[in-house]
Amino acid sequence: MTQDIRILMCAPDHYDVDYVINPWMEGNIHKSSQERAVEQWEKLYHIIKEYAIVDLVTPQKGVPDMVFTANAGLVLGDNVVLSRFYHPERQGEEPFFKQWFEENGFNVYELPKDLPFEGAGDALFDREGRWLWAGYGFRSELDSHPYLAKWLDTEVLSLRLIDNRFYHLDTCFCPLTDGYLLYYPSAFDSYSNGLIEMRVPEEKRIIVEEADAVNFACNTVNINDVVIMNKITPDLEQRITEKGFKVIQTPLTEFLKAGGAAKCLTLRVTEPILDDVHANVTVTSRVIKMEGHLLDSGLMNRALDVVVKEGGSFKVINFDLGVERQSPSTAEVRISAPSVQVMEDIISLLIDLGAVSTPEKESDANLETVIKAGVSPDDFYVTTIYPTEVRINGYWERVTKQRMDGAIVIEEHQEGVTATCKLLRDLEVGEKVVVGVDGIRTVRSPKSREQRNQPQEFSFMSGGVSSERRVELLVEQIAWEMRHIRDQGGKVAVVAGPVVIHTGGSEHLSRLIRNGYVQCLLGGNAIAVHDMEQSMMGTSLGVDMRKGIPVRGGHRHHLKVINAVRRAGSIAEAVNQGLITKGIMYECVKNNIPFCLAGSIRDDGPLPDTYMDLIKAQEEYSRLLKGTDMILMLSSMLHSIGVGNMTPAGVKMVCVDINPAVVTKLSDRGSVESVGIVTDVGLFLSLLLQQLDKLTSRYELAIS
Ligand code: ARG
Numbered sequence: 001m002t003q004d005i006r007i008l009m010c011a012p013d014h015y016d017v018d019y020v021i022n023p024w025m026e027g028n029i030h031k032s033s034q035e036r037a038v039e040q041w042e043k044l045y046h047i048i049k050e051y052a053i054v055d056l057v058t059p060q061k062g063v064p065d066m067v068f069t070a071n072a073g074l075v076l077g078d079n080v081v082l083s084r085f086y087h088p089e090r091q092g093e094e095p096f097f098k099q100w101f102e103e104n105g106f107n108v109y110e111l112p113k114d115l116p117f118e119g120a121g122d123a124l125f126d127r128e129g130r131w132l133w134a135g136y137g138f139r140s141e142l143d144s145h146p147y148l149a150k151w152l153d154t155e156v157l158s159l160r161l162i163d164n165r166f167y168h169l170d171t172c173f174c175p176l177t178d179g180y181l182l183y184y185p186s187a188f189d190s191y192s193n194g195l196i197e198m199r200v201p202e203e204k205r206i207i208v209e210e211a212d213a214v215n216f217a218c219n220t221v222n223i224n225d226v227v228i229m230n231k232i233t234p235d236l237e238q239r240i241t242e243k244g245f246k247v248i249q250t251p252l253t254e255f256l257k258a259g260g261a262a263k264c265l266t267l268r269v270t271e272p273i274l275d276d277v278h279a280n281v282t283v284t285s286r287v288i289k290m291e292g293h294l295l296d297s298g299l300m301n302r303a304l305d306v307v308v309k310e311g312g313s314f315k316v317i318n319f320d321l322g323v324e325r326q327s328p329s330t331a332e333v334r335i336s337a338p339s340v341q342v343m344e345d346i347i348s349l350l351i352d353l354g355a356v357s358t359p360e361k362e363s364d365a366n367l368e369t370v371i372k373a374g375v376s377p378d379d380f381y382v383t384t385i386y387p388t389e390v391r392i393n394g395y396w397e398r399v400t401k402q403r404m405d406g407a408i409v410i411e412e413h414q415e416g417v418t419a420t421c422k423l424l425r426d427l428e429v430g431e432k433v434v435v436g437v438d439g440i441r442t443v444r445s446p447k448s449r450e451q452r453n454q455p456q457e458f459s460f461m462s463g464g465v466s467s468e469r470r471v472e473l474l475v476e477q478i479a480w481e482m483r484h485i486r487d488q489g490g491k492v493a494v495v496a497g498p499v500v501i502h503t504g505g506s507e508h509l510s511r512l513i514r515n516g517y518v519q520c521l522l523g524g525n526a527i528a529v530h531d532m533e534q535s536m537m538g539t540s541l542g543v544d545m546r547k548g549i550p551v552r553g554g555h556r557h558h559l560k561v562i563n564a565v566r567r568a569g570s571i572a573e574a575v576n577q578g579l580i581t582k583g584i585m586y587e588c589v590k591n592n593i594p595f596c597l598a599g600s601i602r603d604d605g606p607l608p609d610t611y612m613d614l615i616k617a618q619e620e621y622s623r624l625l626k627g628t629d630m631i632l633m634l635s636s637m638l639h640s641i642g643v644g645n646m647t648p649a650g651v652k653m654v655c656v657d658i659n660p661a662v663v664t665k666l667s668d669r670g671s672v673e674s675v676g677i678v679t680d681v682g683l684f685l686s687l688l689l690q691q692l693d694k695l696t697s698r699y700e701l702a703i704s
Pocket of ligand 1: 021
């Protein structure tokens with residue numbers, strides 16, 4: 001017997017499944033046999049007694065889970081951090097455990113009232129004593145970890161649990177002697193798995209498969225080279241034995257019904273202190289501020305979801321609810337994250353939602369210098385479509401040329417400071433780029449419930465994708481808006497794929513252009529080729545557009561068209577020479593509507609007008625898009641995404657595609673101004689023209 005190891009247990013006199021606080025307890029209320037539980041517990045007790053001294057705490061009526069002494073607290077040396085149970089059902093155990101610790105000479109630390117932490121169920125020392133692994137996500141709060149580090153003077157590594165079957169760290173993770181680790185990786189998020197892999201070399205990791213994990217194989221008591229657990233598979237047994245451990249299996253099925261097994265039934269109260277290990281914790285926190293119609297708009301929900309989804313936790317420290325319908329709310333939320341990196345990821349997502357991060361005191365943005373042309377310093381702030389401001393020398397500067405996926409370049413001139421969005425490839429040596437997340441905010445115009453619901457507003461249509469039923473209504477709205485833009489001398493850009501031609505939309509789009517509803521056209525090689533094929537030969541990709549059937553030899557048509565246009569020198573020249581007499585490209589040329597065709601690897605030809613240099617094409621797209629009020633995206637995923645990235649928030653977007661996935665992807669700009677329509681694009685265009693005609697006749701009636 002190893003005399004210096006002591007383990008605390010609690011006899012199952014009052015054990016039963018009386019309530020449900022984890023998935024294992026579901027359907028098991030009063031289903032465990034008292035007799036068998038006692039027998040199984042006794043067996044475990046006798047096994048452990050061979051290797052350690054077992055201390056007992058008196059079981060108490062009314063707290064059936066008290067058998068799980070792992071949750072009493074977390075001990076290191078003479079110090080113990082007492083548990084604060086998450087569920088009221090177990091909070092009654094706290095005073096009994098506290099009393100036992102005090103009577104046995106421990107120094108008891110107690111966490112703040114509303115900060116749950118479930119002891120050694122959620123915090124496990126590396127068996128070499130080098131650090132403490134601490135779990136969070138279900139029962140223990142991330143914010144308890146800094147206390148553990150401080151009070152126990154140890155390094156804390158936070159691991160996030162993501163599978164509710166493995167709600168305590170000790171249900172899926174067990175550090176073993178000699179730096180080995182028995183664990184079930186799928187119970188953790190990817191950041192945590194990365195951390196585990198960084199600290200535990202591959203040859204020391206014993207991976208538990210799901211079949212064993214659900215039998216609580218990781219819930220193991222490890223004393224030197226002995227491991228004691230519920231039944232496991234021969235395969236796992238062999239893998240553990242190979243590492244030099246003696247495996248002892250003992251049935252604990254009655255306790256599995258409450259969601260616990262061997263390790264949960266024990267608490268090691270002798271944990272040796274290493275002199276050279278000291279407090280260290282990577283958990284960081286920050287306060288963010290949000291303002292606006294936080295509840296109305298669902299912004300508050302979304303922000304808190306982001307925090308949790310990304311592996312952080314939060315505490316709302318201030319919430320000032322706007323009482324009137326039109327008054328905005330403000331909130332201050334303290335965010336905690338397991339590391340600076342996770343924190344930065346969370347904060348940048350919150351910035352996208354319009355939150356402002358306020359470190360201790362407001363600070364300027366951090367800048368770093370570009371040392372290689374076309375390459376940004378790491379950790380640069382990646383821009384979004386939202387209007388952004390950067391704090392420089394104490395002042396908030398508005399970023400110009402806002403677009404998605406760029407970096408922010410700061411220039412200080414005599415006349416002042418400028419902040420500009422730039423693509424990575426355009427960065428020049430010596431330029432200063434914003435890094436990190438300090439001193440950055442995005443500006444959202446707070447819309448009240450009324451504003452957002454005004455029927456004549458375009459935003460009325462917001463709220464994502466619509467199919468069939470709402471299409472007509474939406475088209476009516478779009479027609480109204482396009483008419484309005486045209487009357488005001490505004491600008492509509494059309495991004496179109498060849499499907500527009502295949503679905504018979506060519507004549508409609510041609511009419512839109514002819515009638516002044518389109519101010520620029522963006523697409524690829526194909527739309528122009530098939531449009532001109534149709535006007536020259538009546539087919540689109542060899543299919544007769546009137547009869548809808550393939551024409552013999554039709555597959556060569558488009559190449560003949562390309563050849564003819566190449567001979568002419570350009571599309572405009574082909575129109576001027578009378579080769580092309582109708583269609584979309586014809587109307588563009590005739591009405592002086594600028595267009596840009598961006599090439600791709602699959603292009604035949606290409607047409608002389610097609611930009612095969614994609615950087616040039618992107619630049620031309622972006623030039624043509626300047627000042628656009630509305631963009632119609634017609635069945636072209638790639639060109640539309642490209643356009644979406646170049647376009648700042650505030651530009652209305654209509655995405656039409658028969659494939660809902662494309663529409664969802666494109667219309668999900670998290671902004672009110674984009675709308676998705678799932679329908680045949682030819683049909684959409686024909687409806688749109690009908691609506692525009694209606695508006696015109698109404699208008700003519702009104703003035704006549
Ligand atoms: N029914 C108990 C609970 O849900 C089981 C505790 C298991 N203990 C453990 N250390 N995993 O809290």
